[in-house]
Amino acid sequence: MFFKDDKLTTTMKIKFCLCLLTIVINYITLSAQQNNTADKFLSYLNNYQKKELESILTPDFKFKREFTSKITDRNEFLNKYLEDSKTLDAKFQVIKKYDEKNQNNYLVEDQSLYMKLLDVKFPTWKMSIATIGDKVSMVTLAPTEDYDNYIKEVGSKGQKFNSWMNKNHPEVNLAKTGLSQILNYLYAYVDSLKIK
Structure with missing residues (x-):
């Protein structure tokens, strides 16, 4: 026993x-x-933490989208892109992560209130975050195989919203309207669809 x-x-x-x-x-x-510096970057970006982002971006930081020729520099990223992201409640949801030395690659879903209100399927991007030591030097977004479908859907649903705006608010030029006000119009547009 x-x-x-x-x-x-x-x-x-x-x-x-x-x-x-x-x-x-x-x-x-x-x-x-x-x-991980890249993970910190994503966390700070998704929580709109400007001071924390400032501390981990290199002075020559670039935010590049491979589907356009526009490259956003550090100043514009921190002062415009980040503010616009906060207004739109935009976030990058990590679906998959691939690590390499000095480069972190992610498959992310781009979520925002704008796309939610337009009822557009959230697109996915290949995101690469290049680091030098404990600093982020470049972030690149590249399209995935659903990019063409995303562009068609945004174009189609965006056109419906624009037509509604022309009919209900012909005096408004959306190109000269702030994001907060555009969201207000989008809420009104969505409400009008529920009434029908």
């Missing part, structure tokens, strides 16, 4: 140690992931 209990105790100790080891490994892995 004593031997059986001792064997049971030893088995329980082994299971406990293995469980504890698994917890420690998971904690170390999570800590390493959370301390």
